[in-house]
Amino acid sequence: MEADCPPLAEILAQLQEVSGDAPFLALGQTVFWDEPMKAGVFLASRRAGYARKLVAGVHDTDYFAKLPSGPRKPGKFKALPHNDTTTKGLWSAAAEFSELFGSETVITREALATAGLRVDRLSQSRPHFLDEATEAWGWKGVVSLDEFAPVTAEVPLTHLFTELKSTLDWALDGSLDSMTGEGRVMAERLADELRAFVCDTADDRSQSLSDYYRKLLPFMYEYCANAPVPLDTTSTTELLRFNNSTWNTPRFEMLDLFVNHETRAMARASYDEAIRGSSGLYELARFGTGAIPFDLVIPGLGRGTIRLGTKGAVISTHEPQFLTLKKPLTGVKDLAELIEAKFGPNCVIVGKAVALIGMLAREFVFVFHEGASSYVKHSRKLHQLLAANGHDLAMNPILRIRYDAWAALRVCCSWLKLPEPFHRAFGTEELCAPSFAGRWKEVAKEQEAVLDRLGSLRRPIELIRHFDEALGGSWQSLAREYEGLHAQLEKLKNSVETVRAERHAIVAEMRAQRAERQLAERAKGEHFRARIFEKTPSEEDLAERERLTHVVEAIIHRRTELQKELHLSQKKQTALVRDPEVLKIHERRRAIELEAELKRLRLIRQAIIVARGLDKANHRPSAWWFRLVCPDGLWFRETVDSAQYYLEPLR
Numbered sequence: 001m002e003a004d005c006p007p008l009a010e011i012l013a014q015l016q017e018v019s020g021d022a023p024f025l026a027l028g029q030t031v032f033w034d035e036p037m038k039a040g041v042f043l044a045s046r047r048a049g050y051a052r053k054l055v056a057g058v059h060d061t062d063y064f065a066k067l068p069s070g071p072r073k074p075g076k077f078k079a080l081p082h083n084d085t086t087t088k089g090l091w092s093a094a095a096e097f098s099e100l101f102g103s104e105t106v107i108t109r110e111a112l113a114t115a116g117l118r119v120d121r122l123s124q125s126r127p128h129f130l131d132e133a134t135e136a137w138g139w140k141g142v143v144s145l146d147e148f149a150p151v152t153a154e155v156p157l158t159h160l161f162t163e164l165k166s167t168l169d170w171a172l173d174g175s176l177d178s179m180t181g182e183g184r185v186m187a188e189r190l191a192d193e194l195r196a197f198v199c200d201t202a203d204d205r206s207q208s209l210s211d212y213y214r215k216l217l218p219f220m221y222e223y224c225a226n227a228p229v230p231l232d233t234t235s236t237t238e239l240l241r242f243n244n245s246t247w248n249t250p251r252f253e254m255l256d257l258f259v260n261h262e263t264r265a266m267a268r269a270s271y272d273e274a275i276r277g278s279s280g281l282y283e284l285a286r287f288g289t290g291a292i293p294f295d296l297v298i299p300g301l302g303r304g305t306i307r308l309g310t311k312g313a314v315i316s317t318h319e320p321q322f323l324t325l326k327k328p329l330t331g332v333k334d335l336a337e338l339i340e341a342k343f344g345p346n347c348v349i350v351g352k353a354v355a356l357i358g359m360l361a362r363e364f365v366f367v368f369h370e371g372a373s374s375y376v377k378h379s380r381k382l383h384q385l386l387a388a389n390g391h392d393l394a395m396n397p398i399l400r401i402r403y404d405a406w407a408a409l410r411v412c413c414s415w416l417k418l419p420e421p422f423h424r425a426f427g428t429e430e431l432c433a434p435s436f437a438g439r440w441k442e443v444a445k446e447q448e449a450v451l452d453r454l455g456s457l458r459r460p461i462e463l464i465r466h467f468d469e470a471l472g473g474s475w476q477s478l479a480r481e482y483e484g485l486h487a488q489l490e491k492l493k494n495s496v497e498t499v500r501a502e503r504h505a506i507v508a509e510m511r512a513q514r515a516e517r518q519l520a521e522r523a524k525g526e527h528f529r530a531r532i533f534e535k536t537p538s539e540e541d542l543a544e545r546e547r548l549t550h551v552v553e554a555i556i557h558r559r560t561e562l563q564k565e566l567h568l569s570q571k572k573q574t575a576l577v578r579d580p581e582v583l584k585i586h587e588r589r590r591a592i593e594l595e596a597e598l599k600r601l602r603l604i605r606q607a608i609i610v611a612r613g614l615d616k617a618n619h620r621p622s623a624w625w626f627r628l629v630c631p632d633g634l635w636f637r638e639t640v641d642s643a644q645y646y647l648e649p650l651r
Contacts, residue, residue: 014647025365028059037640039221058234058235059152065149071145072145093141105609106135115451115455153235155208157211182240244340245345264292274382288307292305296349300344375646383651395411415430420609447607451611454604464479483590506565513555513562523548
């Protein structure tokens with residue numbers, strides 16, 4: 001973010017100079033997250049006298065989220081939490097919900113380990129503890145249980161609505177539970193108003209999810225802003241419909257560079273260079289020979305990468321589709337004719353992440369919260385590389401917004417009833433909105449300090465002593481008990497070490513005796529061959545033979561005694577460590593250590609939810625929260641007025 005951002009009025013004036021009346025574009029996969037917040041900047045623009053329109057759209061050309069793993073149920077959908085185990089890798093944007101204060105902040109294994117948690121040790125006694133421990137608090141997303149998830153535009157509402165509505169109810173009920181006093185009564189009425197409209201708009205169950213969201217958009221924008229918001233609605237299936245009537249619009253000019261056989265190699269090389277070194281983006285060759293960074297969405301057949309050759313084109317849908325070329329493509333006009341002739345006029349061409357921004361920024365001003373679309377820097381580099389090769393496409397800048405929603409609560413008079421994970425951090429269960437606004441950042445810093453401190457406590461005794469000092473209560477007696485147990489085990493350890501030293505001495509003597517026996521037997525054998533075997537031994541020879549035999553036998557006898565001593569020593573050590581009283585001490589010590597680790601786990605989880613979860617929700621809040629918490633619209637307006645704005649160039 002730029003330092004010392006100019007006021008919004010100045011930013012709007014700059015935008016007018018570079019983009020004229022190009023419409024604002026608020027494009028989201030769901031209507032239940034942050035997109036309606038963008039009504040605020042549009043209303044501010046209208047108050048400043050600008051004629052710029054607002055186009056609110058449903059981004060419906062992505063695949064609907066799919067269950068990462070597990071049993072498949074075609075045509076079914078299910079709301080799931082996001083954790084770092086069973087739903088690791090979950091991505092749900094078309095139907096995600098957060099209750100007040102919640103966010104998709106997964107408490108990862110790495111975060112737990114960094115904060116000192118003995119993850120492997122805890123897993124032994126609580127095999128599935130990570131499922132719940134890593135779960136993002138206050139967030140759920142609906143996913144498809146199909147093996148091949150459908151494009152959102154083709155998801156029938158009838159298949160999804162029950163799960164969608166129940167998840168919205170979950171989010172609304174959780175949010176209402178975080179309110180108290182007179183504000184709770186008003187919030188319940190407004191929640192019912194939202195539920196009613198959501199249900200009434202779903203009467204036509206034959207409509208798609210995209211059509212349903214599009215009908216909800218005007219209501220959601222006005223509901224959240226508590227003010228009329230004149231807007232146009234659209235969807236990416238409409239914006240990017242590609243046929244003989246639309247190919248010549250500016251949004252397809254960049255596509256033309258990748259289609260025209262004369263500029264295609266340059267454009268593809270520019271794309272590969274633009275995404276080089278990025279994480280999660282792939283060079284075009286990874287998509288197949290002739291791939292370009294655009295997908296074709298074919299009604300009823302799905303979405304697939306476009307791959308262009310000299311005699312034909314392949315669309316990499318689940319079941320590949322083909323186009324025959326009679327001559328090299330000279331541009332998008334030729335491609336539009338082929339596609340419409342084969343698949344009809346309702347196909348859509350959508351740029352992959354890096355290319356999509358440039359398609360629509362030709363005609364619209366994207367409104368993004370700060371941090372949205374991490375691929376923008378690669379999009380900008382692509383546009384710059386194309387310009388360096390003689391194809392400078394005019395792009396409207398992105399209008400970035402950095403919200404500070406929680407601080408803006410200072411204007412709201414509602415009372416909040418904090419959810420359980422926030423109690424300890426805030427030191428209370430109920431507080432007024434201005435108090436929350438004034439304290440949350442300091443509380444978040446304190447919780448980061450808690451994580452650092454917990455991470456420094458590696459030995460169980462250190463952790464338990466810390467809890468005694470920081471928490472008191474039963475931890476004081478537990479600390480004393482643990483140290484007493486530790487002292488008893490230290491005495492046992494000393495006794496065991498004494499026995500172990502004795503055993504090591506016995507083993508050392510046995511090792512030495514092995515060498516002595518070898519020498520004695522060798523001497524006996526040599527004497528036998530030299531004086532006895534096939535000889536007439538003297539009495540002295542026979543006496544020496546007997547002496548050597550006694551030496552060997554004495555060594556063997558001593559080894560037998562040593563083996564007995566070793567066995568007795570092992571029994572003595574086993575008796576020490578397996579004494580019922582000693583085992584009880586070990587069991588009790590492990591139980592106290594487990595209590596301490598479980599407490600550490602709870603503190604880590606609470607700290608991350610408060611410090612990092614609140615920060616994430618602060619910058620990208622669910623827009624419908626604002627109306628419930630502050631029905632008069634003051635919180636919404638203060639959040640918009642106190643936000644920081646800046647223009648981000650795309651070329």
